[in-house]
Amino acid sequence: MAWLYGSAEAAALSEQAYNGMVRYVRDVLDHARDRRGRLPSQRKAGTLPRWPASAVLAPGATAAMADTLPCGNLPPAVVLDMDETAVLNLGYEYDDAQTARGFDQKRWERWEKAGATKVAAVPGAVAAFRALRAMGVTMVINTNRSAANADQTAQALKNAGLGDFRHGETLFLKGDVDGKSGKDGRRVAIAQKYCVLALAGDQLGDFADLFNPPGPAPAIGRRMLTAVGPIEARWGNGWFVLPNPVYGTGLGTGWDETFPADKRWTDAP
Amino acid sequence: MAWLYGSAEAAALSEQAYNGMVRYVRDVLDHARDRRGRLPSQRKAGTLPRWPASAVLAPGATAAMADTLPCGNLPPAVVLDMDETAVLNLGYEYDDAQTARGFDQKRWERWEKAGATKVAAVPGAVAAFRALRAMGVTMVINTNRSAANADQTAQALKNAGLGDFRHGETLFLKGDVDGKSGKDGRRVAIAQKYCVLALAGDQLGDFADLFNPPGPAPAIGRRMLTAVGPIEARWGNGWFVLPNPVYGTGLGTGWDETFPADKRWTDAP
Secondary structure, three states: OHHHHHOHHHHHHHHHHHHHHHHHHHHHHHHHOOOOOOOHHHOOOOOOOOOOOOOOEOOOOOOOOOOEOOOOOOOEEEEEOOEOOOEEOHHHHHHHHHHOOOOOHHHHHHHHHHOOOOOEEOOOHHHHHHHHHHOOOEEEEEOOOOHHHHHHHHHHHHHOOOOOOOEOOOEEOOOOOOOOOOOHHHHHHHHOOOEEEEEEEOOHHHOOHHHOOOOOOOHHHHHHHOOOHHHHOOEOOOEEEOOOOOOOHHHOOOHHHHOOHHHOOOOOO | OHHHHHOHHHHHHHHHHHHHHHHHHHHHHHHHOOOOOOOHHHOOOOOOOOOOOOOOEOOOOOOOOOOEOOOOOOOEEEEEOOEOOOEEOHHHHHHHHHHOOOOOHHHHHHHHHHOOOOOEEOOOHHHHHHHHHHOOOEEEEEOOOOHHHHHHHHHHHHHOOOOOOOEOOOEEOOOOOOOOOOOHHHHHHHHOOOEEEEEEEOOHHHOOHHHOOOOOOOHHHHHHHOOOHHHHOOEOOOEEEOOOOOOOHHHOOOHHHHOOHHHOOOOOO
16 A cells, blocks of 8 residues: 555556556547548548557457457547546545455445545546547546446546546446446447547456456466467557556465466575 | 566556557657668767657756756667566565565575576566567666676576676666666766666666655655656656565655545444
């Protein structure tokens, strides 16, 4: 927590991710404009230059065959996770650190209802949301916060300085679309209305459900999956990761997955 | 450690930083080529187009007046920190986690001498070093490892798959150039021989000593410093941060700097 919420290093890393996102989207828009400066979404379908493919994987895609959805002439959007991606949950984590209790779903639900004034934007997010909207890009949040707390969640985003979000339009919550906590269904639904130029998140499930296959988590496989060619090329190029060593799937590895057997050293003073 | 060394999320974040570096340097090189494809370093001084300014701040620069050194027609280079930037110290951290002792300089020195086979490259580093060298860029390491262990340090980099480094040419160690642990003196010396297009590190001292003023660490000020205009613009644009919540200056904040007073929440079940 000291590192993520307090350090200059984590702030710089977050700024880097958001700067990368703005630069990437600006480049994509510039390449997609015709001679009169119009984007594909401002022209007839099929005229050149086209959008690149969406950042959303097509149903059935794998890490090695990572096909993405077509964009047609849909308007541009960026889809982001909320917690520790767009906002820092300072209030909840303060309470967590003070009480040193483990994660408690009931406490988190109380936080969703009561915490809208105790969050802060992730460093770089306010400027990036503003810059992207000024380019005509719709910002969409895809989070596993509860649909029952949609209003308080929209208020938290607004209080953090990230603007207005509407449930079912620019704010997608757990269970929306297909009743699942995996986000692929929501991503595909969003990609039917928008050309999703970029995805952002602190957990790999914010990019594709293929990182979280059913059954026991294959931790080494999951880390190696990030380096498979078509996936490796996406980090910083349409897929933007934010740091979060405080909670989540990334904290689940044990000794064997964290320290490979051939890299262990024992000091002999 | 589980997050940094074991998680897919931290691997993706590192790949993102290295992908960003390669993309950035490629763009700079492309913009600096003349019609015959020659870089400024392959032409007479003063011919167009020129290099952009170096990524190294000029002596006396501040966050608000962040002037950088000129590049003339020097050959291109990228300057990186070593530990948790180019290599992961898996062996040392395994021993640290097993013994749960605090940092011990003598143990670290034994590690520098003995650990060359127990490091791994940071995810993305091997491919990025290769891609950048293929573009004609010299890779330079600027680390605070000891000059007494120069050979073992070069061997660790080689074992990690990052290629050959020579002390005083492409490998700069603690105390080199000006006898200091601050890296500005070494950066300026490197910038007299190379046009430093990018810097990389896990600690802000890897970019400029101005982040580490003498006296007690002003933690809030340091985090805010990353958002000052000329500095903010550099993250991901010439300055590339790698994640490290395991050790370093970024772990030094206390309650007050980590959780602002107006963002504290107390659960009331």
